[in-house]
Amino acid sequence: MTTDLMPNRYVPGEVELPARERELIARRDAVLGASYRLQYRRPVHFVRGQGMWLYDPDGREYLDFYNNVPSLGHCHSEVNQAIAEQAGILSANTRYLEPRLVGYAERLVSTFPLELDRTVFTCTGSESNDLALRIARLASGNEGVIVTTYAYHGTTASVAAVSPNLGDAVKLSPNVRMISLPGPEGIPQGQAADFFEAQVKAAVHDLQRRGTGVAALLMDSIFSSDGVWVDPPGFIDRGVEAARSAGALYIADEVQPGFGRTGQHMWGFERHGVVPDLVTLGKPMGNGFPIGAVVGRRAPMDKFGATARYSNTFAGNTVGIAAADAVLTVLHRDRILENVLQVSERLRLGISEMAAAYPDVRGVRNAGLFFGIDIGREHLSAAARRKMALDVVNVMRDERVLISTTGANEDTLKVRPPLICEAKHVDLFLEAFKRALERVST
Amino acid sequence: MTTDLMPNRYVPGEVELPARERELIARRDAVLGASYRLQYRRPVHFVRGQGMWLYDPDGREYLDFYNNVPSLGHCHSEVNQAIAEQAGILSANTRYLEPRLVGYAERLVSTFPLELDRTVFTCTGSESNDLALRIARLASGNEGVIVTTYAYHGTTASVAAVSPNLGDAVKLSPNVRMISLPGPEGIPQGQAADFFEAQVKAAVHDLQRRGTGVAALLMDSIFSSDGVWVDPPGFIDRGVEAARSAGALYIADEVQPGFGRTGQHMWGFERHGVVPDLVTLGKPMGNGFPIGAVVGRRAPMDKFGATARYSNTFAGNTVGIAAADAVLTVLHRDRILENVLQVSERLRLGISEMAAAYPDVRGVRNAGLFFGIDIGREHLSAAARRKMALDVVNVMRDERVLISTTGANEDTLKVRPPLICEAKHVDLFLEAFKRALERVST
Structure with a gap:
């Protein structure tokens, strides 16, 4: 086992994948250095991006609440x-x-x-x-x-x-x-x-x-x-x-x-x-x-x-x-900083409401559009909290919303959308987050 | 004085420059870190590039026999x-x-x-x-x-x-x-x-x-x-x-x-x-x-x-x-490697002829379109050879052909044109090289 502290990753054999992804992964493994890692238990596969969205080969859209490189949105x-x-x-x-x-x-x-x-x-x-x-x-x-x-x-x-x-x-x-x-x-x-x-x-x-x-x-x-x-x-x-x-x-x-x-x-x-x-x-x-x-x-x-x-x-x-x-x-x-302040406030309020309703949302911190959301009640073991955070991330991935984990115990959700994020994207994120919490909460 | 072994560079105060370049250098010095160096005794100033050529703000063209990044030519x-x-x-x-x-x-x-x-x-x-x-x-x-x-x-x-x-x-x-x-x-x-x-x-x-x-x-x-x-x-x-x-x-x-x-x-x-x-x-x-x-x-x-x-x-x-x-x-x-072989042979022959005519061309070595040309007869001091090589480079820069120096004593010309170089560019280079040798030879 690797000790590289990247829990949110694909581990061969852990999940069944469709033939298309299996084949692409086999080709990757045959030619790319073994130091590469794929994110998520079920890797995502993208061929197109625009604004807040990434698209898989079947045209299904994923809401990007993770990538901080395309700050102004994909393919600006x-x-x-x-x-x-x-x-x-x-x-x-x-x-x-x-x-x-x-x-x-x-x-x-x-x-x-x-x-x-x-x-x-x-x-x-x-x-x-x-x-x-x-x-x-x-x-x-x-x-x-x-x-x-x-x-x-x-x-x-x-x-x-x-x-x-x-x-x-x-x-x-x-x-x-x-x-x-x-x-x-x-x-x-x-x-x-x-x-x-x-x-x-x-x-x-x-x-x-x-x-x-x-x-x-x-x-x-x-x-x-x-x-x-x-x-x-x-x-x-x-x-x-x-x-x-x-x-x-x-x-x-x-x-x-x-x-x-x-x-x-x-x-x-x-x-x-x-x-x-x-x-x-x-x-x-x-x-x-x-x-x-x-x-x-x-x-x-x-x-x-x-x-x-x-x-x-x-x-x-x-x-x-x-x-x-x-x-x-x-x-x-485009007054992007003003947008960050407005939209991050809506996101903070929404997550805080979720924290009040779900005790497994242990804490929330943010500066603008960089959020850390601690997952798992205090009394759970570190391993149980880490697994729950990872479950949330991967349920959301299956719901086609991209986030990941961070922190010493990797039980903190890392939420970091492009800065052009709008209220409607925040609402979509919050709905998916709520469904994920329903699924994984204790 | 710096000990950074980059002799072919601009040294403030060593040459008179036109106001346009003086002002741009002053702005550079005010905002860029001091670890930047400008090439040539008189820095070159470019605003456009195409194929084998770079152009200054007055539209004058420079033949590029130095840059190995745009291997297929500038702005391909x-x-x-x-x-x-x-x-x-x-x-x-x-x-x-x-x-x-x-x-x-x-x-x-x-x-x-x-x-x-x-x-x-x-x-x-x-x-x-x-x-x-x-x-x-x-x-x-x-x-x-x-x-x-x-x-x-x-x-x-x-x-x-x-x-x-x-x-x-x-x-x-x-x-x-x-x-x-x-x-x-x-x-x-x-x-x-x-x-x-x-x-x-x-x-x-x-x-x-x-x-x-x-x-x-x-x-x-x-x-x-x-x-x-x-x-x-x-x-x-x-x-x-x-x-x-x-x-x-x-x-x-x-x-x-x-x-x-x-x-x-x-x-x-x-x-x-x-x-x-x-x-x-x-x-x-x-x-x-x-x-x-x-x-x-x-x-x-x-x-x-x-x-x-x-x-x-x-x-x-x-x-x-x-x-x-x-x-x-x-x-x-575009069979670029074949072109390299053909054109480099023409360049090698031309430089060899020059070596026969000018004893200050001490040696020439190449693999394809990467040439090293040693400058300065054997009996000259290392410092004199280095100065002569630097003179050749800077006379050629004034003739609007770009090369530089290399080697332990920096008395070797480094000639490294884009790989799309044609016979006509080789001939232009050789003519400028000949004129430079006429000027600096002992």
């Missing part, structure tokens, strides 16, 4: 138009002068606090975090990294080594320390900042005793793989200061909360009122086009750049820039 | 059409069943020797090498890596640490060993295999004495950053076997030689008659769309995949797959 025509137009004109690299790259960089940086005024482009969120760690280590002169207990920050060797979420098979760096969050430890909100600060200080102390020092406190402010722990706003601030006092940089991983997912702000860290030293971007930046970035303060970026050359062939190419530029245009013009 | 209409069509249909990730991903994986793998029958997609060549090292380390149980003296394999922390080409500012891993190539050491071709085997054996022995063992021998078979050392075919074979005897995997970095650049073969390693354990792909795979891959033998891929989950959000998305699929279609249908 304006973003695609921008890609097609620019691809026909020029796809230049960053070693040539090209005005579009500079214009977008200015536009991107203008969405950040003034202190964050430099950017470097990458192709993926993993590359962004990998580069941010390189910068933090060079700028601080230290090696240690502090992350949360179930953090996931990406797939490169350096970043996987600070991603405990990948499971026992992927070795952690000797220089990483994991800290607990106040929420999952049951700490009252009034003591959350104290608790978090103490956690950071203990990790700093331990790393300093080993002589490695602390290069970075690396966090996703939604704490998505820890189970979505968003409150109280500001609880990270003194912990961040404690890390900084030790010479570390605070790297805000905005791959999950960034580009308006929280509704109130463009960037997740703003919710906590703390300005990071480096910010890493990925997933929704190009609505699916592979583009990411590091945005940062001038001092560490300059210190790194003075001696280290960073040339990422595809990153910042003019076509990716055109896609990302179109995303910003649509986000602003 | 069929590849762009494939991207636009698929972007309008679906951009799915690999956790969902989707037939196009599987079909392309089968097609890609069919271009390799039978032993190499598994693939995992990435977004960049750096991610490919990073993943290949993760696989090699897990499969071998060892940590050490052997690379050539001036190797460059990418930008992630793990890969930069085995890329001595990045210069002193980027720390090397304590577990990497650099080996010399027979060519730059002046070893006669008849002794090249012996020399190379001895180099590998010494590195293996040293790594074993440290207790780290050898996970990988990682090489680009064109040895592009070492100065383009391609002959004699087969000289690497016993060195590869020596590494394998120590439990290491041979990783062929095909980012430079792959997808037909050598003309004789689809893959550079075929020229040496050795089948690698893992192969890494990047740059030309999508003609500019960010896509890469690791192709490998079943045993190491299975061993890695059995425990490690590797989920790269953008990698293998249906749009990138469509781009890569179109590239393979065009490569086959």
Whole structure:
């Protein structure tokens, strides 16, 4: 058995599948590396997407409440138009002068606090975090990294080594320390900042005793793989200061909360009122086009750049820039953040009603359109709660609504629709969720 | 001064630039990280590309004899059409069943020797090498890596640490060993295999004495950053076997030689008659769309995949797959490899004539459309040769022909046109090269 902590996946032999899917899986297994996983007990099979919907080969539609890459919806025509137009004109690299790259960089940086005024482009969120760690280590002169207990920050060797979420098979760096969050430890909100600060200080102390020092406190402010722990706003601030006092940089991983997912702000860290030293971007930046970035303060970026050359062939190419530029245009013009606030409120109310009616909805947390819904009453065993959450996800998959699980015990539903979600989609989700709870509740 | 070993770059204050470029550079400097470099003493400024040509804002055309990403030419209409069509249909990730991903994986793998029958997609060549090292380390149980003296394999922390080409500012891993190539050491071709085997054996022995063992021998078979050392075919074979005897995997970095650049073969390693354990792909795979891959033998891929989950959000998305699929279609249908053979022969003859006429053309080597041309007579100092090569490159840039430098002393011209290059482009290049030699020769 794998120990890769991805419970919501297809396990060969566990379910009967139709011939079409069986055959496609056999072909996949014969040619793709064994490190691939298929989501859901019964894998989904898609050939078309549009807006909030994905379609299987028989034309059946699935409501997408999970994918945070196509933030503006699947196959957004304006973003695609921008890609097609620019691809026909020029796809230049960053070693040539090209005005579009500079214009977008200015536009991107203008969405950040003034202190964050430099950017470097990458192709993926993993590359962004990998580069941010390189910068933090060079700028601080230290090696240690502090992350949360179930953090996931990406797939490169350096970043996987600070991603405990990948499971026992992927070795952690000797220089990483994991800290607990106040929420999952049951700490009252009034003591959350104290608790978090103490956690950071203990990790700093331990790393300093080993002589490695602390290069970075690396966090996703939604704490998505820890189970979505968003409150109280500001609880990270003194912990961040404690890390900084030790010479570390605070790297805000905005791959999950960034580009308006929280509704109130463009960037997740703003919710906590703390300005990071480096910010890493990925997933929704190009609505699916592979583009990411590091945005940062001038001092560490300059210190790194003075001696280290960073040339990422595809990153910042003019076509990716055109896609990302179109995303910003649509986000602003269509007032996507306002939509997130409105629609997430309707979703929160609906889930809260469900929580009142079904004791197996143990808790609900959200920041904008990123929801964590804890499943299984308190008295159930961890294994029983995990199974129930997995049952909910897979009943909903059979109802053709896509979500998944997260958290230390993977008993938290991860609900994360594209940001163009409307009231009618929320209602469809809530109806399916209610039917799933009827089916699996104790 | 930087120690990043990139001599062919813009240095502020060294040249007078027109106001338009001065202003764009000032805007770049104000918003982009300092790790960016501009190529050429006078940076080039492009707003459009087509086929073999790039165009500046005044409509002046530059002949591209350098870019190996747009292998089929800038703004290839069929590849762009494939991207636009698929972007309008679906951009799915690999956790969902989707037939196009599987079909392309089968097609890609069919271009390799039978032993190499598994693939995992990435977004960049750096991610490919990073993943290949993760696989090699897990499969071998060892940590050490052997690379050539001036190797460059990418930008992630793990890969930069085995890329001595990045210069002193980027720390090397304590577990990497650099080996010399027979060519730059002046070893006669008849002794090249012996020399190379001895180099590998010494590195293996040293790594074993440290207790780290050898996970990988990682090489680009064109040895592009070492100065383009391609002959004699087969000289690497016993060195590869020596590494394998120590439990290491041979990783062929095909980012430079792959997808037909050598003309004789689809893959550079075929020229040496050795089948690698893992192969890494990047740059030309999508003609500019960010896509890469690791192709490998079943045993190491299975061993890695059995425990490690590797989920790269953008990698293998249906749009990138469509781009890569179109590239393979065009490569086959338009008989690009045959064109490479024909055109490279014309180019080789032309450069050889120049070498006969100009003693400052010290040597010429090529495999298909990847040329290394050594500049500066033997008796000149290394610094004088380097300056002369840089002068040639920059005179040619002013003549609007794009090439650059490579090699330990950066006195080797790196000439690497898109593979659609025709006889008329070769003639234009040769004329400009002749004029440049007239200008800079001693």
